[in-house]
Amino acid sequence: MLLAGCQGPQSALDPAGPAAQAAAWLWWGMFAWFGLVLLLVVTLWLVALRRSPRQYDPEQARQVGRRWILAGGVLLPGLTILILLAFGIPLGLRMLPLPLDGPPPLRIEVTGHQWWWAVRYPETGVVTANQLILPVGRPVDVEVASADVIHAFWVPRLGGKLDMLPGRRATLRLQADRAGRYRGQCAEFCGAQHAHMALAVEALETPAFEAWQAARRTASPIAPEHAAAVEAFRPYCGECHRVAGVSDGRRAPDLSDVGARRSLGAGTLAREEGAMRRWLREHQRLKPHNGMPRHDHLPEASLDAIAAWLETLAP
Ligand code: HEC
Ligand SMILES: [Cu+2]
Structure with missing residues (x-):
């Protein structure tokens, strides 16, 4: 022992x-x-x-x-x-x-x-x-x-x-x-x-x-199927988060390579299948009081589309 x-x-x-x-x-x-x-x-x-x-x-x-x-x-x-x-x-x-x-x-x-x-x-x-x-x-x-x-x-x-x-x-x-x-x-x-x-x-x-x-010095290109997700992300999530070539928020973790991260929420949630969707829906339950507000006002379909796009952001 x-x-x-x-x-x-x-x-x-x-x-x-x-x-x-x-x-x-x-x-x-x-x-x-x-x-x-x-x-x-x-x-x-x-x-x-x-x-x-x-x-x-x-x-x-x-x-x-x-x-x-x-x-x-x-x-x-x-x-x-x-x-x-x-x-x-x-x-x-x-x-x-x-x-x-x-x-x-x-x-x-x-x-x-x-x-x-x-x-x-x-x-x-x-x-x-x-x-x-x-x-x-x-x-x-x-x-x-x-x-x-x-x-x-x-x-x-x-x-x-x-x-x-x-x-x-x-x-x-x-x-x-x-x-x-x-x-x-x-x-x-x-x-x-x-x-x-x-x-x-x-x-x-x-x-x-x-x-x-x-x-990491070249921004990932945006595939056409993710264009709607990026438009939903930019005005709201982009206020806090930076994604190279998309948004410039500085109050929260840079997400330009979030798809390659081994965990979400600084070790809170391991990157298993569906972890990104789960984090976006349940982050206040998984990591209570963390600095990100609930995203209840966004339609779930829109949140899932954003999650699918974020998964692709890897160097
Ligand atoms: C008010 C600022 C704010 C807004 C708006 C915001 N976030 Fe966050 N977000 C944060 C903060 C702060 C964290 C870090 C939380 C922690 O781990 O303690 C975070 C963490 C994250 C993470 C995990 C990053 C990592 O490295 O673990 C993802 C993914 C994420 N946010 C996506 C989004 C998405 C998608 C939206 C829009 C639907 C959004 N955020 C809107 C502040 C924000
Ligand atoms: Cu500490």
Whole structure:
């Protein structure tokens, strides 16, 4: 049961990059040291229990007691803090955006919203939401910010955790050494749907990453059978959502590639058959109080037509 915690897409004990590796070393180091301290304390306790009361001498006991206070209350915690600092400071340096010798890191802006993630690649202008696509083997500087309350960015298998504070920008360096899917999660309570604020992370080999960026820079053409859906979408949904070439809303997740997303509502609803229709009809039941109003005023046929069109939006 304990070992089950060492695996999975979100385990800090299964690092997939140098920054996360550093955090994992620190964790194991602390585990070993505090394990030893626990063993020592339990042994002393057992020894004390087994001592016969006849050997008790009040004067000697006072002296011994003072020594234990010094050793256990000052020396041991002091030593522990020193060791932690000696280990922790160099490891923490790996998560800072320090200058590098090689090519510069990739910059990605991630903004927390109640309760979704906006993701932007400033070098190419590519925008997405609720998913972070990275190249393998290249350092990435994630510039975090918040649009409302305090959130926290954390992808445990790739790096450390950083608070996202309204009105401030901060940068966290991470890197993926292996291609694969990872999971991030808002790590600071930010309201009712905090638990439904997951970030799907995917590390791609460099050619695949470049191909994804290139594909994202061209808007998907609109097939004639979706023209009516687009007309219904533009004036209402388009107020909040951007779809490249269709609408320019900025209050809600960019939907230009929503058809390729692994889940809807920041991890709330897996992309099974019919998930898009279900999300549009039931999103306030699936993720109560989320920032999107009910679409009850739209005819169901129109909503389903929009869903069918959104399904096709993939890079
Ligand atoms: C008042 C602004 C607003 C309007 C209007 C609006 N939405 Fe949304 N929508 C949101 C917000 C905010 C979210 C994010 C909710 C969350 O996950 O917390 C969202 C989420 C979504 C998602 C899920 C995106 C993802 O990445 O998980 C889809 C799909 C979507 N909306 C489609 C639509 C459609 C279609 C319409 C029109 C029928 C529409 N929206 C109208 C604000 C809006
Ligand atoms: Cu949160």
